[in-house]
Amino acid sequence: xxxxxxxxxxxxxxxxxxxxxxxxxxxxxxxxxxxxxxxxxxxxxxxxxxxxxxxxxxxxxxxxxxxxxxxxxxxxxxxxxxxxxxxxxxxxxxxxxxxxxxxxxxxxxxxxxxxxxxxxxxxxxxxxxxxxxxxxxxxxxxxxxxxxxxxxxxxxxxxxxxxxxxxxxxxxxxxxxxxxxxxxxxxxxxxxxxxxxxxxxxxxxxxxxxxxxxxxxxxxxxxxxxxxxxxxxxxxxxxxxxxxxxxxxxxxxxxxxxxxxxxxxxxxxxxxxxxxxxxxxxxxxxxx
Amino acid sequence: xxxxxxxxxxxxxxxxxxxxxxxxxxxxxxxxxxxxxxxxxxxxxxxxxxxxxxxxxxxxxxxxxxxxxxxxxxxxxxxxxxxxxxxxxxxxxxxxxxxxxxxxxxxxxxxxxxxxxxxxxxxxxxxxxxxxxxxxxxxxxxxxxxxxxxxxxxxxxxxxxxxxxxxxxxxxxxxxxxxxxxxxxxxxxxxxxxxxxxxxxxxxxxxxxxxxxxxxxxxxxxxxxxxxxxxxxxxxxxxxxxxxxxx
Numbered sequence: 001x002x003x004x005x006x007x008x009x010x011x012x013x014x015x016x017x018x019x020x021x022x023x024x025x026x027x028x029x030x031x032x033x034x035x036x037x038x039x040x041x042x043x044x045x046x047x048x049x050x051x052x053x054x055x056x057x058x059x060x061x062x063x064x065x066x067x068x069x070x071x072x073x074x075x076x077x078x079x080x081x082x083x084x085x086x087x088x089x090x091x092x093x094x095x096x097x098x099x100x101x102x103x104x105x106x107x108x109x110x111x112x113x114x115x116x117x118x119x120x121x122x123x124x125x126x127x128x129x130x131x132x133x134x135x136x137x138x139x140x141x142x143x144x145x146x147x148x149x150x151x152x153x154x155x156x157x158x159x160x161x162x163x164x165x166x167x168x169x170x171x172x173x174x175x176x177x178x179x180x181x182x183x184x185x186x187x188x189x190x191x192x193x194x195x196x197x198x199x200x201x202x203x204x205x206x207x208x209x210x211x212x213x214x215x216x217x218x219x220x221x222x223x224x225x226x227x228x229x230x231x232x233x234x235x236x237x238x239x240x241x242x243x244x245x246x247x248x249x250x251x252x253x254x255x256x257x258x259x260x261x262x263x264x265x266x267x268x269x270x271x272x273x274x275x276x277x278x279x280x281x282x283x284x285x286x287x288x
Numbered sequence: 289x290x291x292x293x294x295x296x297x298x299x300x301x302x303x304x305x306x307x308x309x310x311x312x313x314x315x316x317x318x319x320x321x322x323x324x325x326x327x328x329x330x331x332x333x334x335x336x337x338x339x340x341x342x343x344x345x346x347x348x349x350x351x352x353x354x355x356x357x358x359x360x361x362x363x364x365x366x367x368x369x370x371x372x373x374x375x376x377x378x379x380x381x382x383x384x385x386x387x388x389x390x391x392x393x394x395x396x397x398x399x400x401x402x403x404x405x406x407x408x409x410x411x412x413x414x415x416x417x418x419x420x421x422x423x424x425x426x427x428x429x430x431x432x433x434x435x436x437x438x439x440x441x442x443x444x445x446x447x448x449x450x451x452x453x454x455x456x457x458x459x460x461x462x463x464x465x466x467x468x469x470x471x472x473x474x475x476x477x478x479x480x481x482x483x484x485x486x487x488x489x490x491x492x493x494x495x496x497x498x499x500x501x502x503x504x505x506x507x508x509x510x511x512x513x514x515x516x517x518x519x520x521x522x523x524x525x526x527x528x529x530x531x532x533x534x535x
Contacts, residue, residue, distance in 0.1 A: 049454040050425065164324065193323040193481050194526055220454055226533040250534050261534050263459035265484040267511060267527045268535070273466070274459035274488070 011038035012181060012214050013061065016075035020056050020238075023068060031056045033238035034287060039182070043208060043215040045225035045246060047260075048235035054218045057235070058184045061216075062099055063091050078182065097127040100175030102204075104187040106167030110159040116170040117143070117155030120177055127178035142173040146203060165196040169203065176207060183208060186218045201228045222249060222260055234260075237284050255280055289314040289443065289475045290335065294344035297330055297499075304330045306499040307344065314442075317469065317476040319486040319493030321523065326496040328479045332445050335477065336367045348443070363393050366436035370448035372428035376420040382406075382431050383416045389439045405434040409464060426457035430464070437468060444469075446478045450485060462488060483527040487511055495520045 020032040032053040037044065046054045059065050060076065063083055076083040078099065081090060095101070103109045111119055120142055121135035130138070143151035146169040159167055168188060175183060185204060189197040205228050208215045219225050225232055226249040233243045234257045242254040252258055259277040290312040297305040305327045312318040320328040333339045335346060337357035346353040348364065366389075369375040376385055386405055390398045406416060409430040420428055429449065436444060449465070450458040466489065469476060480486050486493050487510050494501045495517065503517040513528070515521050 049456060194483075194530075195323060195522070198526060198529075222455070223530040223533045227530065260455055263456050264531075264534065265459070265462065265482075265488040266535075267484045267487050267524070267531055270507075270511060271488070273463055276459050276463065277456035 011040045012079060013037075013039040013216075014075050014077045015057075015061070016073060018057065018060060018073040018076060019071070020053070020060055020065065021070040022066075023070065028070075031238055032060065035235070035238070035240055037233055037240065037243065039214045039216060041212055041214055042231065043205070043217060043229040043246075045217045045219065045229035045232040046235060047219055047222055047225050047232060049220060049260075051237075052235040053238040054235050055186050058101075058186055058216060058218050061184065062095050062101060064095070064101075093127075096123060096175070096180075097178045098181050100178075100180040100183045102168070102171055102175055102183065102185040102188045105191045106162075106164065106171045107159065107191075109171060110167060112159050115156050115158055116162065120170070120174045123174045123177040138177070139173070142177055143170070145176070145207070146170075146173045148173075164192050165200060168192065168200050172200075172204065172207070176211070179211065180213060182214045182216065184216045184218070187220070188217075189224070190219070190221070197224065204228070222257075222264070225249075239283075239287055241283060256283055289316070289349060290318075290477070291347040291350075292331075292335070292344070293346075295331065295334065295342060295346065296344050297327070297334055297339060297342045299341075304499055305334070305342075308494075308496075308499075308501045310494055310501065310504065312475055312477060314475055315473050316492065317478060317490045319490035320477060320479045320496060321481065321483065321486055321493055322496035323481060327499040328496045329447055331496075332367070332447050332477060332479050336365065336445050337361065359393065362441075363439055364441055365443040365445065366439075366441040367445040367447065368429075368432050368436050368449045371452050372425065372432045373420065373452075375432055376428060376435075378420055381417050381419055382411075382423075385420075385431060386435055386438055389435060393439045395439055401438060405438045408437070408468065409434045410460075424457075425453055426460060429453060429457075429461055433461075433464065433468070437472070440472075442473075442475060444474050444476045446476060446480075448480055449478070451480065451482065458485075465489065483510070483523060484531070495523070 016036045018032055018035045022029045022031055035057055046057065048054045060071055061083065065071065073084060078094060081094060117139045120139035124130060124135045124138055140151050140155055143154055148154050148169055154166065189200050192200060217225055217229055226246045229246040231243060232246045232249055234241045236256050241256045244252060262275045263277055265274060293309045294307045295305055296307050320331060322328045334342050340355050383402060386402045387398050390401060406413065411427060411430050415423060415427060450461050453461060478486060478489055487507055490507060492506050495503045497519045503515060503520050505515060513524050515524055
């Protein structure tokens with residue numbers, strides 16, 4: 001693995017002209033069609049509907065796509081590692097090490113037959129040389145840092161004994177264990193209540209800021225992404241329609257982004273009918 | 289239309305619903321709001337007859353409901369679940385899924401009814417002989433709604449019907465539900481944790497916490513933020529904070 005550090009001002013993640021295709025008997029599905037972005041020490045949100053290619057983009061960055069996927073890009077780089085040409089051991093050092101991944105449902109992403117504590121300890125020991133006792137203490141500290149009130153109980157609990165919000169905290173603790181530089185959170189709160197959603201995202205935000213990490217938040221929820229990110233890229237049919245500062249999301253000009261914003265029901269304003277999204281065929285046209 | 293009094297439900301040591309009461313008038317849409325674990329879905333499932341261990345009183349159209357429900361009950365009351373993938377039989381075509389309620393209730397003229405039901409929920413005619421996995425999430429939820437409505441029920445129970453859908457599809461399904469409700473004069477109970485969705489469809493709602501109803505308020509008070517209970521105020525504040533980001 002190349003060890004020379006990034007030069008000053010170079011972003012942590014660089015993606016230029018990423019294409020991902022899935023061949024199938026009925027034809028080739030173009031999931032991602034020429035996506036480019038960079039991530040520095042900041043929080044980038046990727047929003048779009050299901051099928052827009054946002055999750056595939058996140059997974060391409062970790063090379064977690066099925067072997068049948070055809071990936072090509074002008075640049076696909078994390079730190080100084082070229083993701084397209086890295087060896088499998090190099091990728092293993094990235095996955096769960098320098099890049100953490102949080103998925104939607106902790107029920108499926110946690111191991112059901114291991115206690116929460118031992119899963120966190122395992123994540124620690126996979127990426128650093130520490131003893132069992134040391135790992136246990138570190139796991140306990142991590143559970144405290146994700147604001148679990150009763151870390152001792154949660155440490156010895158199995159995933160089915162934890163609520164959705166608690167499970168997601170364990171997942172975050174596990175992903176923070178090896179001190180990653182980038183956290184990819186793919187719909188981390190879609191399975192949770194509104195109030196737990198806000199708690200979990202505040203927690204992710206706090207940890208990302210404290211540790212100086214980069215965050216890639218993939219979500220279909222525009223208000224949520226706008227609240228917790230610095231920049232937002234809006235994806236449709238495998239392409240980025242527009243990229244803008246998260247705080248300016250309400251000023252978005254692209255028809256697709258506007259359409260998504262306007263079809264949200266409002267608590268403040270009463271509307272008899274919700275405007276529905278009219279899909280402009282020109283959004284499908286390949287961008288230059 | 290629906291009259292619930294002192295409904296109490298326990299699962300072993302878990303006291304899920306603690307003596308709640310409310311009434312829903314004919315043609316009204318009533319919302320049940322709360323966080324997971326508040327008991328809102330449990331109430332809905334008890335009304336639907338999916339939970340048989342309960343105490344208290346439930347009446348439909350003035351008639352007391354017992355532990356077991358008869359066929360006439362399911363002709364009157366139907367339910368739409370959150371996840372259309374989990375609630376549709378994976379190895380039955382849409383045609384088969386929609387013909388089942390008709391067969392159960394001995395409704396004649398199945399062929400024409402299925403065609404009309406698909407049209408009503410704006411599904412293409414080609415969807416009729418597809419399997420659920422060949423449809424998108426929004427189309428699957430339309431099939432679930434068509435199935436619930438095909439035998440002409442008067443009450444529709446909705447358990448988070450749009451929370452698994454994209455916002456663009458959510459808008460279409462909410463419009464569809466509003467249209468069908470108006471066309472058929474349906475009485476509905478909507479369970480959701482999404483306040484804007486509840487405000488959009490419901491005239492009145494109950495806020496639940498820890499198995500109890502902490503507050504009942506109407507749409508206007510909800511929109512104006514005139515809630516008395518702190519839990520309701522918290523939910524409204526959170527919803528406003530999110531909406532401000534994009535308004």
